[in-house]
Amino acid sequence: MELIEKLGIDWRLIIAQMVNFLILLAVLYKFLYKPVLKMLTDRTKKIEQGIKDAERIKDELVKAETQKEQKILAAKKEAESIVLSAQKVAEENRQKYLAQTKKEAQEVVDKAKVQIANEKEKMIKEVRADVSDMVAMATNKVLEDVVDEEVDKKVVEHTISKL
Amino acid sequence: MKIKPKQYAQTLFEITNEASKDQVDAAVEGFVGLVAKKGDLKQWPMIIEYFVKIYNKTNKIAEIRVNSKNKLTTSHLNSLEEKLKKLVIFEGYKDFKFIENTNHDLIGGVKIEFEDQVIDTSLKSRVEQLKIKMSQN
Numbered sequence: 361m362e363l364i365e366k367l368g369i370d371w372r373l374i375i376a377q378m379v380n381f382l383i384l385l386a387v388l389y390k391f392l393y394k395p396v397l398k399m400l401t402d403r404t405k406k407i408e409q410g411i412k413d414a415e416r417i418k419d420e421l422v423k424a425e426t427q428k429e430q431k432i433l434a435a436k437k438e439a440e441s442i443v444l445s446a447q448k449v450a451e452e453n454r455q456k457y458l459a460q461t462k463k464e465a466q467e468v469v470d471k472a473k474v475q476i477a478n479e480k481e482k483m484i485k486e487v488r489a490d491v492s493d494m495v496a497m498a499t500n501k502v503l504e505d506v507v508d509e510e511v512d513k514k515v516v517e518h519t520i521s522k523l
Numbered sequence: 524m525k526i527k528p529k530q531y532a533q534t535l536f537e538i539t540n541e542a543s544k545d546q547v548d549a550a551v552e553g554f555v556g557l558v559a560k561k562g563d564l565k566q567w568p569m570i571i572e573y574f575v576k577i578y579n580k581t582n583k584i585a586e587i588r589v590n591s592k593n594k595l596t597t598s599h600l601n602s603l604e605e606k607l608k609k610l611v612i613f614e615g616y617k618d619f620k621f622i623e624n625t626n627h628d629l630i631g632g633v634k635i636e637f638e639d640q641v642i643d644t645s646l647k648s649r650v651e652q653l654k655i656k657m658s659q660n
Contacts, residue, residue, distance in 0.1 A: 496650050516632060523606040
């Protein structure tokens, strides 16, 4: 103790300072350290939560993106399928229409051929009728001049003999 | 009830058939009076026509209308009668009565008409047949 006194160290002061320090420490601990620690802890938690949320959002974004791409792919496939189907139907209709048109054209041609043949036959008949009329007229004329009483007598005799 | 010419003709035939000449005259006179009373005198030509047909049919007389360009000679008519007798349509007929008619349109040959039958061998008809054959071939 005497040594401490000879060194000029006042033990009562030290103790008082130690007590002061402790009181300060306690006060600091209660009013500074703990709130700050709490604040830091809360912040850390918030940051961690934020990071977690961000990661969760990131995952969900990735998932949504994947789903979107899958939907787009499916829609593309369906659109392709519809286009293919429409093309097939269009082609079938085209072929059907072509065949129908060909058939109708052929029918028109056949009908025209028949009509031409009928017209030709009709004309031939008319010409025949006209020619036979003319021949009959000419024959009658000639006979009227040629058949006199004598000839007529012979004709009558011949006719009666053939009865 | 309206009496048809054919019925009149039949009646006239029945009353005159197998009657003597005097009876026929009286019968015809009475018949004409009856027809006049009925107001059917305008049918008289038809009545006579039917009467002739009935008379000819009953007495097996074939009334034949002969059409030719020139009048036929007796020889022709006799030959014609001989030929006609052999035809089936004149089977049973005893007598032939020819009603001659000249028609220049026939050109030549004869056209024979008996009831609703016609035998046309005239040159006009032959030319007509030729015309038909030519138009068909």
